[in-house]
Structure formats: C-alpha cells, structure tokens
Amino acid sequence: MIRSRQPDIIILIHSGYDEQVYALPYIKAGANGFLSKQASHEEFKAALKAVMSKGKYVSYQVQQILLNTIKDNNFGKVMNPITSLSPNEMRVMQLLTEGKWTKEIAAIMNVKENTVSTYKRRIFNKLDVVDSIELSKKVSLLKQF
Structure with missing residues (x-):
C-alpha cells in the first residue's frame, strides 16, 4: 500500500515478530528488508546500509532457511x-x-x-x-x- 503511493520509498521492517515466519511475506509485499529487534547494533547498521543502497536485507538465519528450502524444493511449507x-x-x-x-x-x-x-x-x-x-x-x- 505504501509502495503504491511512493514507489521509491525504502522500507526496512524492524520487528519483534519471528523473522523466520514474517520476513518473506514482508519482502514479497514490497519491503526492502526485515530485521529482528534482537539483532545486534552491527547487524542493524548492515541492514540500513543494504537497503539504503537499493538492496534487500534479511538475516543470515533467514538466508539459510531460504537456501535450504530452495535446495529441498519445499519453499511454501517451511515459510508458512x-x-x-x-x-x-x-x-x-x-x-x-x-x-x-x-x-x-x-x-x-x-x-x-x-x-x-x-x-x-x-x-x-x-x-x-x-x-x-x-x-x-x-x-x-x-x-x-
């Protein structure tokens, strides 16, 4: 909804919700990144740097889940x-x-x-x-x- 009004806006979700469940849906909905509130200060800086340079950001743990689900061809079941x-x-x-x-x-x-x-x-x-x-x-x- 935000992206439809301001297509160039950068959106980094900073949430206390489980990133292993919520990261992908928010990224698919148009967010540039998803970061857990438990993330370190260094990880927060890395996430900001990534999204500010028009990139995407998810934690290492979410990256590993995504890679494993792609490898196992089991994508929807793990994330949902x-x-x-x-x-x-x-x-x-x-x-x-x-x-x-x-x-x-x-x-x-x-x-x-x-x-x-x-x-x-x-x-x-x-x-x-x-x-x-x-x-x-x-x-x-x-x-x-």
Missing part, C-alpha cells in the same frame, strides 16, 4: 506454518478466525470443548501466537502468500 496444521486444527483455526468461541466450535464439529481447547493450544504453539486476535492477524498475513 499453516501447512503444519492437521485437518482438524485447520478447521478450528478457520472457525476461530471467524470469531467463533470454543463452545460454538465444539458444537459445530460435534466434539467436546476440551478437544477444541487442545486443538487451540496446538494451533497457538505451531503458529507462535498467544490469542485469537493475534492468530487472525497472522493467518491473514500468511494467507496472502
């Missing part, structure tokens, strides 16, 4: 944790992102509330989120790519 969900977890995730409560999901899926709670816990762990709001945001972002 949604692919690690079971069919039941996918269904629960979908219903959660629609705003359904645990009790409603249990009734829809004809399972116990405890079962839904177990699926929720697994989903939150696999997608590294803490609540349904964060889940919805992450799923929305990941489904774009």
Whole structure:
C-alpha cells in the first residue's frame, strides 16, 4: 500500500515478530528488508546500509532457511506454518478466525470443548501466537502468500 503511493520509498521492517515466519511475506509485499529487534547494533547498521543502497536485507538465519528450502524444493511449507496444521486444527483455526468461541466450535464439529481447547493450544504453539486476535492477524498475513 505504501509502495503504491511512493514507489521509491525504502522500507526496512524492524520487528519483534519471528523473522523466520514474517520476513518473506514482508519482502514479497514490497519491503526492502526485515530485521529482528534482537539483532545486534552491527547487524542493524548492515541492514540500513543494504537497503539504503537499493538492496534487500534479511538475516543470515533467514538466508539459510531460504537456501535450504530452495535446495529441498519445499519453499511454501517451511515459510508458512499453516501447512503444519492437521485437518482438524485447520478447521478450528478457520472457525476461530471467524470469531467463533470454543463452545460454538465444539458444537459445530460435534466434539467436546476440551478437544477444541487442545486443538487451540496446538494451533497457538505451531503458529507462535498467544490469542485469537493475534492468530487472525497472522493467518491473514500468511494467507496472502
């Protein structure tokens, strides 16, 4: 959206979110780089230098993941944790992102509330989120790519 209004703007994302999940979607969306808030001062300077010279920047760890996924021809699965969900977890995730409560999901899926709670816990762990709001945001972002 920013890039459509100002095509020459330089965008370096500096985020506390997991770079192994979020870096690629932001780069694909037009960011010049992605840097974790845990990065060292030296890495921050290197990232700024790279993007200011019209280059791209991702950390060494993300570079290694990208190279391994290209080598293994497994690109989408590694960068998108949604692919690690079971069919039941996918269904629960979908219903959660629609705003359904645990009790409603249990009734829809004809399972116990405890079962839904177990699926929720697994989903939150696999997608590294803490609540349904964060889940919805992450799923929305990941489904774009």
